[in-house]
Amino acid sequence: MNETDYGKSRKRVLSGIQPTGEVHLGNYLGALRQWVHMQDEYECFYSIVDQHAILGEGDPADLPARTLDMAISLLAVGVDPERCTLFVQSDVREHVELAWLFNTVAPVGDLERMTQYKDKSQRYDSTPVGLLNYPVLQAADILIYRADAVPVGEDQRQHLELTRDIARKWNARYGEYFPEPDAIIPEVGRIKGLDGEAKMSKSLGNTVSILADEDEVWGRVRSAVTDPQRVRRDDPGRPEVCNVFTLHKLMTDPSLIPDIEEQCRFGTRGCVDCKRIFAESLSRRFAPFRERAEHLRAHPDEVRDVLEAGAERARAVARETLDEARSRMGLCWRSAL
Ligand code: TRP
Numbered sequence: 001m002n003e004t005d006y007g008k009s010r011k012r013v014l015s016g017i018q019p020t021g022e023v024h025l026g027n028y029l030g031a032l033r034q035w036v037h038m039q040d041e042y043e044c045f046y047s048i049v050d051q052h053a054i055l056g057e058g059d060p061a062d063l064p065a066r067t068l069d070m071a072i073s074l075l076a077v078g079v080d081p082e083r084c085t086l087f088v089q090s091d092v093r094e095h096v097e098l099a100w101l102f103n104t105v106a107p108v109g110d111l112e113r114m115t116q117y118k119d120k121s122q123r124y125d126s127t128p129v130g131l132l133n134y135p136v137l138q139a140a141d142i143l144i145y146r147a148d149a150v151p152v153g154e155d156q157r158q159h160l161e162l163t164r165d166i167a168r169k170w171n172a173r174y175g176e177y178f179p180e181p182d183a184i185i186p187e188v189g190r191i192k193g194l195d196g197e198a199k200m201s202k203s204l205g206n207t208v209s210i211l212a213d214e215d216e217v218w219g220r221v222r223s224a225v226t227d228p229q230r231v232r233r234d235d236p237g238r239p240e241v242c243n244v245f246t247l248h249k250l251m252t253d254p255s256l257i258p259d260i261e262e263q264c265r266f267g268t269r270g271c272v273d274c275k276r277i278f279a280e281s282l283s284r285r286f287a288p289f290r291e292r293a294e295h296l297r298a299h300p301d302e303v304r305d306v307l308e309a310g311a312e313r314a315r316a317v318a319r320e321t322l323d324e325a326r327s328r329m330g331l332c333w334r335s336a337l
Helices: 003-009 024-040 060-077 094-103 106-111 117-122 129-143 156-173 214-221 243-251 254-265 271-298 298-330
Strands: 012-017 043-048 084-088 149-153 181-186
Touching: 012 024, 012 129, 024 043, 024 060, 024 149, 024 243, 043 060, 043 094, 043 298, 060 084, 060 271, 060 298, 084 214, 084 298, 094 129, 094 156, 106 117, 106 129, 106 156, 117 129, 117 156, 129 156, 149 156, 156 181, 156 298, 214 271, 243 254, 243 271, 254 271
Parallel strands: 012 043, 012 149, 043 084, 149 181
Antiparallel strands: none
């Protein structure tokens, strides 16, 4: 396939991730694994959304390092700059301008109904308008590439619905231009943490970094909660209620799964041994990630070059879309000369 076919024949994907610094198992299973797979079939744009991140409490002094670490982790899990465009959101200033244009059609009522907004606004005495606006910037991130599909975790479904609404409203007023992108949500659904209860998340400490070494992996996995009714090692277990078994099915070699299931059910393998197998599966999967991350950490120039080149490619598309949107909205006074 040559350069020109590349862009035209494939559907386009955009996704974004906040620069939290560390990618954990939940991020990987919830979205990043999809990002990696989708590179084979789609023209992919992947963005580290630092302008969304400045709404959090993080120290600005740490943000550059968190952004770089996120880039390293993404490249480590297999986001491949030869097959996608990886860039930092704030490098492509067109997003915020399109977000303003979308602010003129996005309904306040819909924004106020977003679950994430309702949850997060509780944490403030005085809610910043950026929190309400967050999904408008997200819509701009997506629509500025006229993306057809957006691989995201389950928690982003509502924001994607709003993106579609914004596209529809804008198109109704200014003419068909933006596609209504589909959310691509992995079937795994909500991934529970190693505590077997809450959603897997870094802040709850119930997960494991994809860059963890064998000892760290085991340190996390050994205390993972299994079937609570299984007390003694030879008690028969219930794999269908055991979160570790669910995680096995996502990360362990599929040919091992029938034995793991049967030995649990008949009490012939204890939970600790079962978790050892799981820890081994993780360590095996993570080893190449760690190796790539180590290389990149030692060669930060390579990461910089990838992000610079990505921003440039992204900017070319973003500028074209923004110019068209501006012009359809009458922001082109020269055309009246
Ligand atoms: N809101 C997303 C999250 O918290 C991050 C995000 C920002 C995003 N812009 C995006 C995701 C565009 C997909 C597409 O996970």
